Amino acid sequence: EVLLVQSGAELRKPATTVKISCKVSGYIFSDFYIHWVRRAPGKGLQWMGLLDPANGETFYAASFQGRVTLTADTSLDTAYMDLSSLTSDDTAVYYCVMSSGGISVPIFNHWGQGTLLTVSS
């Protein structure tokens, strides 16, 4: 069974950084892309970026460029999402997603449970 288990809820102050982890099991970590998607209150799903765990290649959404960093530790079968310069607009639930499609085919069939990030002073 494919599972993606994310780290727990986070509370951060504005202008700080958060790191969310996503531990996968049930498949070969380096064989499939990991994407990150968030949903803020009252907003829709927003794609943040993708990581190829096999080689560390990344693509980021323009709206997060410079603030988000996606990495992976293949020895731990874990992906990470760092988001910096946090503002209250970053308050959202963040999801890691395994895509069984190619880089341009979003077959997002396995999702993490979500991590709530609250940014508040």
Added chain:
Amino acid sequence: QSVLTQPPSVSAAPGQRVTISCSGTTSNIGNNYVSWFRHLPGTAPKLLIYENTNRPSGIPDRFSGSKSGTSATLAITGLQTGDEADYFCAVWDAGLNAVVFGGGTELTVL
């Protein structure tokens, strides 16, 4: 403002059929595969349709997808109250080198 355009809301009675549209451009829908998701806040989104028309195992055939030119459509037949949720289309945008989501459509089963 989303790259893909969806109606903010749709509604229909139980047992009826509803369609949700997703309009894009040649940079995205026109030349790439569309996926559809259902999302209830507090739960993980669920893949309903991939590669325009395919259903993952476990998704009933009440859900179907189609694509024509730069638009895609999700159809749901035999509506149930349990279908109430937000629905999103998604596709790769070659101009942006990014996955883009539609703004989402709230489905109400009256």
